[in-house]
Amino acid sequence: MRLESELIPDGIRQTFGQFETASAAMLTFRIEITSESRFLRFQQSPNTPYPVELKIDGERLALCSPDFQGTYDAALRKGGLLMGSQAKTDERVYLGNLQNYARIVAGYELLHAGGLMIHSAGIVAGQTCAALFGPSGSGKTTSTLLARESHPIINDDLLLLTLRENTVLSHPHPFHGADCRQNYYGDALPVSGFYRLKKADHDSIQPLTKSQAVSSILSSVPFFSAALGDLVLGRVEQLVERVPVFELYFKKDIGFLSLLEAGVSS
Amino acid sequence: MNLQTRVGKNRATASRIIGGEAVIILPEKGEIKVLNAVASRVWELIDGTKNIREVLDQICQEFDVPPEQAETDVFEFLTELRDLQMIETEAVNQP
Numbered sequence: 318m319r320l321e322s323e324l325i326p327d328g329i330r331q332t333f334g335q336f337e338t339a340s341a342a343m344l345t346f347r348i349e350i351t352s353e354s355r356f357l358r359f360q361q362s363p364n365t366p367y368p369v370e371l372k373i374d375g376e377r378l379a380l381c382s383p384d385f386q387g388t389y390d391a392a393l394r395k396g397g398l399l400m401g402s403q404a405k406t407d408e409r410v411y412l413g414n415l416q417n418y419a420r421i422v423a424g425y426e427l428l429h430a431g432g433l434m435i436h437s438a439g440i441v442a443g444q445t446c447a448a449l450f451g452p453s454g455s456g457k458t459t460s461t462l463l464a465r466e467s468h469p470i471i472n473d474d475l476l477l478l479t480l481r482e483n484t485v486l487s488h489p490h491p492f493h494g495a496d497c498r499q500n501y502y503g504d505a506l507p508v509s510g511f512y513r514l515k516k517a518d519h520d521s522i523q524p525l526t527k528s529q530a531v532s533s534i535l536s537s538v539p540f541f542s543a544a545l546g547d548l549v550l551g552r553v554e555q556l557v558e559r560v561p562v563f564e565l566y567f568k569k570d571i572g573f574l575s576l577l578e579a580g581v582s583s
Numbered sequence: 584m585n586l587q588t589r590v591g592k593n594r595a596t597a598s599r600i601i602g603g604e605a606v607i608i609l610p611e612k613g614e615i616k617v618l619n620a621v622a623s624r625v626w627e628l629i630d631g632t633k634n635i636r637e638v639l640d641q642i643c644q645e646f647d648v649p650p651e652q653a654e655t656d657v658f659e660f661l662t663e664l665r666d667l668q669m670i671e672t673e674a675v676n677q678p
Contacts, residue, residue: 527602532617535608543611546597550608554599 328408333491348398350405373544385414389422396422420492432479433552436537439471439487440464441501445509446471446487447577450537455514461498463571469501485560508560517566520573530562589673591631596669609669621646622660
């Protein structure tokens with residue numbers, strides 16, 4: 318990754334700087350700020366995630382959200398991002414727009430390169446990554462807050478995964494908001510288990526059947542599009558063939574960490 | 584829908600049989616369904632070439648279920664799938 322403009326805000330440099338390299342860029346984005354204040358206009362219910370409309374036509378992506386519009390041409394590996402006027406004065410809006418755009422493009426490219434992006438926290442346990450996933454409110458943020466005193470955090474929201482013959486690797490990445498608790502920037506780590514979080518009054522784990530595992534991980538794959546359905550389903554199936562998937566019942570204390578560590582040693 | 588209706592999967596769906604159970608996604612709606620063994624077999628059989636009578640005959644051959652019960656269950660299941668826009672139906676006139 319390379320940041321080529323002097324005008325890039327400090328927050329962006331802070332978030333992406335850890336990943337800056339001297340090698341040639343794989344993907345190139347051109348960013349512009351317009352005087353338009355809003356793009357996608359519709360009612361947003363408080364429970365829905367940030368709305369991004371994604372259309373895929375062959376290798377061309379068109380994205381629209383309330384705060385930005387974007388295009389991406391996968392054949393050329395080039396894209397354009399047009400931000401609303403608020404991005405000029407509010408660095409968090411600028412970062413949020415860039416993150417939302419970049420993670421969709423990265424997720425698309427990763428899927429076509431044999432990997433997968435999922436909504437999941439990643440906790441380092443014994444040189445492996447324990448992937449904790451589940452819907453909003455299931456405890457991803459809580460679990461990373463509890464774990465970070467003793468365990469490095471790969472990410473508290475999103476994991477970038479690649480598949481090897483018998484393993485799945487989780488890669489540190491910069492596609493997160495300013496509040497992310499990421500503090501692991503080392504090599505990619507093998508995933509020891511996927512854990513679907515359930516808040517409970519005790520700590521325990523239960524293995525999921527293959528079909529339960531596939532359907533629950535599918536629910537955590539962002540940016541579903543009809544054009545990608547078959548590819549995503551096949552990739553998730555490959556994922557659960559390589560890594561066990563569990564239901565993790567946990568109460569709000571650090572007890573669940575010993576279950577993750579036991580999973581690593583077994 | 585009647586016994587002559589030909590049934591096929593909506594092309595926007597993606598599905599796999601995993602551990603004997605069909606996992607189906609309808610990306611446009613964000614729906615994910617996991618079916619039991621019999622429903623999974625029905626899902627496999629609805630390939631756009633068979634009518635509901637042929638699907639029912641196959642289910643009755645493969646599972647220990649009375650024909651009347653199978654008919655009720657299969658119609659109920661297909662109605663649910665149709666309401667979720669997971670299948671496409673084609674009315675076929677009897678000769």
